[in-house]
Amino acid sequence: MVSLISTVDTGHEDMIHDAQMDFYGTRLATCSSDATVRIFSVRNGSQTLETELREHQGPVWQVAWAHPMYGALLASCSYDRRVIIWKETAGRWSRLHEYANHDSSVNSVCWAPYGLGLILACCGSDGSISVITYTSAGTWDPKKINNAHTIGCNAVSWAPEVSAGSVLENQPQKVQKRFVSGGCDNLVKIWREEEDQWVEEVKLDAHSDWVRDVAWAPSVGLKRQLIASCSQDRRVIIWENDGVGTSWTPHELPTFPDVIWHVSWSVAGNILAVSGGDNKATLWKETLEGKWVCLNEINLGKGSSMPADQGTKTL
Template sequence: MVSLESTVDTGHDEMIHDAAMDYYGRKLATCSSDRSVKIFEMSENGVQTLVADLKGHEGPVWQVGWANPKYGTILASCSYDRKVILWREDSPGRWNRLYEYTGHDSSVNSVSWAPHELGLALACGSSDGAISILTYIDSANNWKAEKIPNAHTIGCNAVSWAPYLFQQTERRFVSGGCDNLVKIWKYDHKESKWVEECKLEAHSDWVRDVAWAPSLGVNRSVIASCSQDRRVIIWSNDGGVGSTSWTPRTLNTFDDVVWHVSWSVSGNMLAVSGGDNKVTLWKETLDSQWVNISDVSKGQGASQSSGPAQTGTGPPLPVAAVGSS
């Protein structure tokens, strides 16, 4: 049973598109169609205090993401204005623009930080069909941008990095797009470029989000994807490092479009949100069955549920603050 712990009056003037907690759970970042990014300090007694209102985007801000604190207090945001902005807190409550990337020709829909063991690197997916990887080069004190052109026909909606494994030398991430495809990319050191490793086909409409689960063991990888076809699919690979054999399994077919999927830190629970305005939590049993253990509706506490989410109205709920690492 999951209960609604607290709500935050963000003060945004328009729809909120994403919310993300930092590594320590002490800061909350939100973004909105009002073009702003807001930072809240979270106290132990549940009180939230607005500490920064970041202005810099010229269109709706779709997503925010915190870098690992190893590199300082850095937040990435992406927007319809085709920009990615990296913000850094230089002193308590004082935020500055660290870097601005303008290399896309259309809306930037998703940003995802690489595992900190791979350095300070950010993947960005855009409606122009391309994916950019921004990497900080310490020796040059500058950012290097690499682009995968035409990664997804019509556009890329989501990106998510694979967890770091000591035995795995290649960098990998997964993407989802308007071509109904989920794709896995790896960095080819011989050719010094990103190449497509796998193309996963099972969805029948636009893939809206993808999430690579935290490490579940050396020989197992799991990816969740969701789509406008109202399905969430769990992709599993038990072949170990380098295996390209992925098995799809439909978690559930919902009553409305599914917008977001997000894993718990342990990787054994998945949060799902969609057009029914609910966040449902799913857990894998010992016999590899996925069960709905709880759901949370907007403005309500949790209710126990064993079936799919019910229909409803209202905008999609962000799940970053519910189930992400």
């Protein structure tokens, strides 16, 4: 059984939209409609506020930690159309880079797996996706996918850096850059880098309302690949690929009582966490018969984690 063991009093003055632990599980970053990002040291059941970052000018929707091999780096995205990359140096946090090439709210940020390099994907309500790469010259090189999703894009998630099956088959690791996105056009799309450009590899169409979140599962060397998507239609779909070709088979969980905001995989990629507007989180695992069953349910308390109109926000 999974149970709630501790809570963190963040001190935010408005709704909290995201909370992310760092790689080692000793720091927690939170962001809020109060336009701030807060970073806490979390150890032995207690928390200490390390810093408050106040350079955004609107609600901050999401935060993402980079792999620690690149140093202490945190990305945040906001309704103010900006992505800010923060860096800690000698115990002090400051803005390392700012990206402001979206025409409306930036809704999601996600760092690529460590082996692919220091690369950040972000997407916004203008329907575009940006991929920002740190170069050997010490600069940030952005590439933008315009009109990736009509109306708006809500979420991005990178594929594992090791190709499916390469570990078990004792093959060299094949480095291919791919990520998945979900949008207000009800679609899930997979993108891959081809000759220094990003192209649409496949379009997955099964949701009947806005896709709010997507999550590509760690493959752990297995041939099979899994992607979870959740939607305003109150459904979660687990997409399965057998490692051959671009065909993805959908497996739908039982319909939930409210909008589903977030999906997240365990490190091993075998347990899926789902949370939504009913203020509950559920954990799901596949049985030997190939059926997905609910392992546990956690009541998260009062208040929804995201406003229902986030995907349409513009300035």
